[in-house]
Amino acid sequence: MLPAIPDRALAELGRSEGSPETLALLARDQDARRLLLLRAVLDAAQAADPAVCSAAEKSRLRDDWALLAEADRAVPSGLRTPETPDRPEPSFARARLLYPLTGPWALSCLRGLDPVERPPTRENARELRRALAHFSGLAAVAAARAGIPFTAELTGHDGVLHLPSLGTLRTATAGDVPVRATCTQGRVTLRQPDAADVIVFPERGLGAWSGALAWTPAHALPGLVPEADPLPLDDLDPYRTARGDPRHRALSAPTTLDDPERKRWLQAWSGTAAALRSGGAHRVAEALALLRCLVPLEMPPDAEDDGDGGCSATRRDAFGALLCSTPPSPVAFAGTLVHELQHAKLAALSDLTTLHQAGPDARYFAPWRPDPRPFDGLLQGAYAHLGLADFFQRRALTADPAHRESAWAQHARYRAQVGAALPALVGATHLTARGRRFVDAMAAAYEDMGAHPAPRGHTARAQAYLKATRTLWTRRQTPSVPRPNG
Structure with a gap:
């Protein structure tokens, strides 16, 4: 290491x-x-x-x-x-x-x-x-x-042979199907029993062209900035979601995009760099450094009517991947990137050094969740919301009047949530020396945001929301006492 x-x-x-x-x-x-x-x-x-x-x-x-x-x-x-x-x-x-x-x-x-x-x-x-x-x-x-040049014996499963970064072949029959792949002169011939050969031509970077109807090429979005490489929009890989992982039980299922849905991704993505930059140039830099592929998810059923919801996640076993339902707008997409890349940074940092020695007991109030959280979950959530509070404050300070109020409202909400979690983090006795320096830096960033406070109305509404959330959380944690009969 x-x-x-x-x-x-x-x-x-x-x-x-x-x-x-x-x-x-x-x-x-x-x-x-x-x-x-x-x-x-x-x-x-x-x-x-x-x-x-x-x-x-x-x-x-x-x-x-x-x-x-x-x-x-x-x-x-x-x-x-x-x-x-x-x-x-x-x-x-x-x-x-x-x-x-x-x-x-x-x-x-x-x-x-x-x-x-x-x-x-x-x-x-x-x-x-x-x-x-x-x-x-x-x-x-x-x-x-x-x-x-090579010849390799491959195997398709459940009617599909996946070739990472090239695409997928729908095999002529279901089950496990042997497919012989032969590569010569820049083309790959895929041969299976009782079916016509399929010839694919790998393209520079990502994807592969073929005239065969059985072939589906891998897709990518343009680079985040003009000089960046295309970013895979991977709706084909069989290992793209975490099956049975309780940390991601709220995620919707993976989806294979059709042309209209792919266009919606492209529309949101085309404005994401500008939206990220409005919340700090470093947000673009970290996306370029850490983001390696996007995995589309189905839109959650409760988000379909208003078009404003969605779900997203990162995976510790898939560094660089961001799982996300179709983003409704570039600003929403930028916020998702900030949120999830905060998780990716903290997960990678936690692999490099031990930040705390807390156990897995779930007992902490986290205003972004209805259930008690373990210390590590509290740290992860507070860190992600700290990034969002910073992003929307910077955006509020530079945005045009039409978008300023929305940015202030989101900043006030996220900063209030971080403020509610920080006392438990700062006062923790199981932080290591490096963990203490990390949490102290989080607290300093939180305090520095106070130099440019949100308008009073947004702050008041955020505090009222936080108070209601804490009250509801406390009620849920208090066992009900049955009333005596009569």
């Missing part, structure tokens, strides 16, 4: 900011952890009992890794091309391994290879076989993008 995070970076992050050097440190540490995780998958597979991972599956994994290594050597990391002399092209193999959704796949493999966590039942063996086969598609894509 990388060296301990410096105090300067702790102070930056605690204030909900982060210099390019600090954000790069977080990203490099997460990338290093991903590579170690992948190494762990390979080692666990090779050491697994044949009843868990067969000799044929182990051989296939070794072949896939060899193909990835060849692709890495063909286009080494840091190679400069005539088209990008000032911005090195990354290795195609590394880009696939470090793609956010490779993390959930790797953890799925590790769980499947652990006979204690997943006993070798027929269903578990089937899930593991499918997970390990996904690695073959990942290796094939890396080799195809590196221009390496």
